[in-house]
Amino acid sequence: MMRTVGILLWLRYRTMFRGGRSGRQVFAVVMGLMVLTPLSLLFGAFSLMTTLHVAGNMGSEALLLWVRIAFFLVFAMLLAMPIISFASTDFYDITKLFHLPVSHRPVFVAQIIGMMFGGTTIFFLPAMLGVVIGASGGAARAVVSIPLLLLFLFQTVAVARLLQLLLLNTLRSRRFRDLAAIGAACLSAGIFVLFRLTFNSDHPTRNIAAFLEELLISGAADWIGAIPSSWIATLMVPGAGLNSILLVLLVALPLTALLVRIAAVLQERAFHGEVPAARPGTRAANAANAAKAGSGPGLFRFLPEPVRAIARKELCLIRREPIVKTMMIQQSVFFLVPVVVAIFGSGVGNAPRIEYLLRWGVFVLLFVESILAMNVFGLEGPGIVVTLSTPTPRHRVLLGKSLAYFLLFAPVNVLFVVTAAALVHFLTGAVSAISVGVALVGAVSATLVLLGTGSIVSVLAPVRMASGSRGALRQPSTGEGCLLALFKMFSIGVLAVLVAPVVLLGLKPILSSLALVYGAIVLLTGTMLGAHLLSGREEKVMLTLARSAD
Amino acid sequence: MSVAENHPEEYSVEIEGLTRIFGGTKAAIENLSLTVRKGEFFGFLGPNGAGKSTTIKILCGLLRPTMGRVRVLGLDVIAEPLLVKQRIGLLPEEVNTFERLTGRELLVFTGRMYGLSKLEATARAKELLEFMEIADVDRDKLIIDYSMGMKKKAVLAAALIHGPDVLFLDEPFNGIDAVTGRAIREVLGRAVADGVTVFFSSHVMEVVEKLCTRVAIIDQGRLRAMGDLDELRAATGKGPEATLEEIFVDLVGGDSERGDLSWIRG
8 A cells, every 4th residue: 555655646746846838847846946935934934923023012812813814824725725726736636546456545645645745735834833833932832733733734634635525526627627727816816915915014014913903803803713723723822721722632633533534435435436527518508508608798789790799709708718717807806805905994094005906906907908908819719710711891800809808898897996986985985976977987988998909909919818727828938929028018008198088088077978989989990900900911810829829 | 147157267348237327317328238258359339428438437447337247357347446457458538647747657657556666667668658659759748748649649558558458448549640540550459469358439430340350339328239240230131241330320320310401502
């Protein structure tokens, strides 16, 4: 059995840095050593300093809350990462071992060891040690705390493995791979926002202290204490006596054993063929999907059928392509976090944070939308040959695509304006209905300008958009890619100039409706010019997009 | 008592009354019985959704039958799946392997999982990769970056590395070019010459007709006919010139009425 476990662990560590494709392993290892290792150690040092600061200046209640939050974050990451990285980690998919003469036991042992000492755990270990050592208040307690920390990690890994096995068929499906890309996007955006909120001043430790105080005032500390990850975390602070340690262990140990047993039984069942491999969708489901795909922008019936057909097809691509979902969801984090801060924070004191996030939100919104609008052929890939082999006039093709992206962007932009207005009104009480209306008209007009500009840029600089191994956008990395990036930057400059009249017209509410007219003119001009350019560049566009993504 | 029970040593595969029901109602295979002799090149044919892949998965211990008995090399697949897996090789229809290993690493890993020493597995991997003509591929190239044909060849090599007694191949010629197809045919021919039994499902009738000594045709989970080409012709009342494709279409009802698509002509 140990020989098999050894071979499987070899597989785990051999493929650990191979989330990407061939030739990128060295890059991944260098990234791991040069970026992740220092970052992990930095987190360790920061968590130690923060824990000591909280322990020394804020009292036992705040210290307990801080330890619980730290444990909860690691708990959440250790549960999320095996799920999100399932598709890009060969080791997790046990179905690849089913045909081999290996029993479920060594595989289960290897999985638990491999997850326990996997990248996520190793990355967070310094931070966990920083919290545990900082909170222990003495060497004797620190010695007791380390085995408790290991028990916590083991328990978390058991839960993560159990989740993986329960969701095995779902995790192996293509649809889940799309969802995982979205999950990864949410996680990375969430971490980025958290990082910016914590480290955007000279005193990040004070930011944490202020955050803890807010949580203690708002009463959120109570429900944090009820999360399972808080049980063992409670034992890490000096207030916990031997009795409470024994009491928690009395619950934690049998619970962990039970979780491991359930996971082992599930794995055994899977090995005995009682969990069939993921099957393709049924005919009924496919038919339902096809019917769904056929539904389209009904409000736009006045437009010619080819325009609506192109828009419908583009919306299908948008709906099914994880890149788009990923990008749109990443930007939504910048709306949601200010709302959460406003609801759970202590009120006006949070105004600078909310303002800061909203400014980032506008930037990310413009960035994401310009990437998509300036590459409207990008999602088609080789399908562009079919689109351009139809006799549809090219201005209609571009108009159809603009319609699809308008239907995607407009609700997002309107939502952003309304959210921002509500937040500013909540904090300052200085937002009127007229200013919200003007902002909405401005947002729609700016979207039209963006789509008009995008129609021209898309024809001049098409790029195939394809998912990388983790759902990231894959772009050319050659000299051509460099020129392309420069051209896109120049295009964004032009866009800023073209959007300026919308902003100027918006300053006088009475003129704001003219902004809509201006936006429509830019859209139509851009579409006609783009169509004219496309007629001379069809071959180049097709060659660029139909080229293999590899 | 079945024929197989009288002479169990003659048979590599024995299926008796096999039924597999999915979702409580849909029978993917229904009361299927057949035998495959040792060293035979056996073709397993059927239209899409006939139950070929399900049968192969059950034979390889990847799925449990709802009813019936399945033996491979005289071993009960349900009772002794590990012993069976130790002596068979599988090329599944959908390549589901460790894509973030290189071809060489996959073969060595698989060999070691079958109990070969690292040295032996490495030597066999080198030989197999050369035979499959993928030894010249960049050593650092991961399987995820292989073409479909190369992936199939790598997985077939992995299925052969431990020297199996029975080889199960599910649609090995799907999605591959003529050159790769020829390489796979050569490997299979070599394996059969060495006494390996090949249980082979395919849509490519010409290949089956050329390679297989005996053929079973299933439709909707039920066995429609089994035997060599002459026996199939006799069973369907076809003349000596009838091809396997004609027999197949006759048995599974491929000539049913379809719309005339008259609107195509405008």
